[in-house]
Amino acid sequence: MQRLAVDISNLSRSYREGNRSHPVIRNAEMQIQAGECVALLGRSGSGKSTLLNLIAGIDRPDSGEISIDGERITQLKEPALTLFRRRQIGFVYQFFNLIPTLTTRENIALPLELNNCSIATMPKKVAQMLEAVNLTERGDAYPDQLSGGEQQRVAIARALVHRPALVLADEPTGNLDQAAGENALDLMIALAREEQSSLLLVTHSLTVAQRADRILTLQQGQLSEQGAELAW
């Protein structure tokens, strides 16, 4: 039996608006196998980002359990959660979120250094990743010297360089033109497969979602696995 990368059961989260409680996620259930690529499809405001934040451990559910790579992160305290995130999760965001004061090479090396990767192996891993995202020549450039597509490729390399169990990608093509977006998506899915990392791709684009192994939809807080056409 294949190992579960993400196991979510009975997850709920609501926000207060004045005196009223507004449920965003209701009793969600979800499993992602190790190495699997899953797309989470939903309209704006459907709760996609909330679910992503809960899985990343940067938001707490009202009830339910989340396990990542066998670790019940809902039971972890903040410092342990941070260390868990550092080791097991990679992030790719719409607005790249690179560190402007670090070069391409340094941005990619950051998760390795945070995970105490040995100094001897670090340059090699970074070089491999630079080559994989086709940015070997741009290793010493700062983020503001890169195009949007190049910045997203750096973000992908940074998310995968330390081989996390799970990569969370929130609208990774949302800020790129079609060609650059497709390129980034191809690269991310291929690299995730190569590194044996699971990928949860949050998007509102059916075209992007269709690149995944599976599509989950989020509608009015309810998570379901059904035909994307039905959800859309």
Place this chain on the structure above:
Amino acid sequence: MSRLLLISALRHLHRHPWQSWLSILGIALGVAVIVGVDLANQSARQAFLLSAESLTGKATHQIIGGPAGIPEDLYRELRIEQGLRQAAPIVEGLVKLGAENLQLIGVDPLAEENFRHLSGELAADAARRLFLEPASVLLSSITASRLGVAADDNLTVTIAGREVTLQVVDLLEGDNPAVLEGLLLADISTAQELLDSPGRLDRIDLILQPGQAERLADTLPPGLHLEVPASRTRVMMEMIDAFQINLAAMSLLAMLVGAFLIYNTMTFSVLRRRQLLATLRLLGVTRQALFRLLLLEAALMGLVGAGAGLVLGIFTAQYLVELVTRTINDLYFVLTVKQLIIQPVVLLKGFLVGVGVTLLAALAPAIEAAGTVPVSALRRSQLEQRVHRGLPWVGLLGIAALLLGWLLIAVSGNSLLAGFSGLFLIISGYSLLVPPGVALLSRLSNRTGKRRGLLVRFALRGIGANLSRTGLSIASLSVAVAATLGVSIMISSFRATVADWLAYTLRSDIYVSAVSSRASSSDATLLPETRQRIQALPEVAETSTGRRVTIQSRHGPVDLLVLDFASNTHEGFKFLEPPLADLWAGYQRGELLLTSEPYAYRHGLRTGDPIILDTLEGPLSLTIGGVFYDYGSDQGLIGLPASAYTRYWGDAAFATVGVILQPGVEPAAATSAIRQALEGFDQDLRIRSNREIRDYSIGIFDRTFAITQVLRLLAVGVAFIGVLSALMALQLERTREQAVLRATGFTPGQLSRLTLLQTSLMGLYAGLFSLPLGWLMSEVLIEVINRRAFGWSITTQLPVNAVFEALLLAVVAALLAGLYPAWRMSRVSPALALREE
């Protein structure tokens, strides 16, 4: 800590050089002021202690004379009849060389052997000449090289108004030449001749065995005292304590303003990096790591700033030591400090304060950074909402700090340190009230601004809408301006109080006084006939006499103000509380005395309390008839009528004659007549009109506060840098917002005007907020600090021009600080600015 995080932090500092360097400059200035004042203070103390030590030598005890000194015969009696061979006579006096004071010490070279080695190895010829040749002296080698004087040169000086040519027979090296700075050494008979005090000694140094001291003290003639040299030095040190504590506190004020600057910079640094910090948290950087990173950045700036501050501080001290010495000379005792003594401990203290305050100021922003939520950072509007929601708490915290400060002052008795701590709490509390105040003011001005033009509306709304930044900038500018206003009100109130006191206390039209050559007090006296000669002049209606002498009391040495009244002299006294009913009759009978306010304050005395004085006839208990206002001495005075002083101390001499002129007589004409009448008298006189004395006294006052003014200016300098840094950060951080405005049709000129208008408005707000705090600070400085340090009552006067100056300072500082951002805004490419974000 991650190497890459460190690199990232360093590059952040490097990418914002203006802010980084301005902060470093602010820290450096703060440290420079602290180190400068501390070095100057310590150098003055050290110079005094070393010179006291080298002049005291191995003496275990000293016989100190009263106003009339010690008769020379006593020295002979001690050596011959009492067999005290280890005794050395000393005569001390002042010699003026241009504007400089040199200390003339007369010693008996034969008795010196056991006490000190001031002269070192003298050439046999020099020793012989010192004994035999008139006006021959040894001059400190350091002073000689500074003045360009060599052995065998002549030195023309003024002693008690007389011009005298001294022969420098050799130079004084001693064991430590530095402590002999400003010293002239002469044979005792030469010194007596030069100081015109034949047969008189100022001190006899003794080396006594256990048990000898008690016996000797019992046999000393009345009016003479046996003291341990260290206690005498301590008393003199205590005289300048309050003055030096005040200077140190003023220097801390500059550092406090500097702390605001650092707090501002670090807060802006966190705010503008909130997205970056959120990303780092997302990548797994812990709260502690972010906290440490921010503190490390601050520590780095603190280290560089404090290091630079030490160098600047040493330069500042070179200048301040002159001001400190001048004030000590004007107010306390003669002191020559030409050399700065750089004590490593002072530098270390300044360095630690600089780095410590920087870290303390960075603590809150570092906590804020550590609390960054790892979701993509809060939107600006959410952040501002959070700030607005927190305003009531900030306000409450401010009120709590204000109350705590007030409470600390109220319950801390006479503690100067608690007074300053209370003052700093009040300043901190008030600064917390500023952001809620700005929010309120913005709401009000938004209402009135609706009818105004677009730019004004934008500028007004911008201040309220960006309270997380504007509140900080306005608060720090307010504190800085308030500090200058508070000190300004204090000084001008003090000056006005002293001027008023001089006007009513100086009842005579002309004052004729003897010129003193003594180092410790003005105990030169006039010939007895002087008064009669003056009184006989047709221009003169009445005369009074006065003298200040130092005697002993149960509370230690005290200055007596001995007056023989004219009919209006009593009008020159104003009392703190109603004096005893029969004050003047009792005073003239010698049953009641007067004490000045500082004396009563220092010793916890009130009207009706007894004071015991040591007279020639033994202890004398007199009752305080009234406590009068006096600003002439912060150590305090006791007022006695001349008749009582003569009766109990056997001394009828006087030092000053106050002359009241007949109606219509011009002081200038009367001065000529007095000079003529006193011609042929063998005494050195100074004749000054009431006006001249008032101007002279106010001159001393202004000189005393020169150093305060310098410190105030330095604090303003730090504040200006703070405002410049904060406003620049504020405006530069809003580049994107401005770019959106440019993209939607604002011209570069309009944007520049908007920036300048907004910074000017912030300056105006800061100016307005600084007024209550400035007033509050002046009240604490006047009612608490001055009172606890010196025991003076000061009438607060609100100088209208100081209020306008404060407003102008705030607006101009803000406007100047807005110039660069305004210029930059007008040139920024909207497309680039939008993309960069």
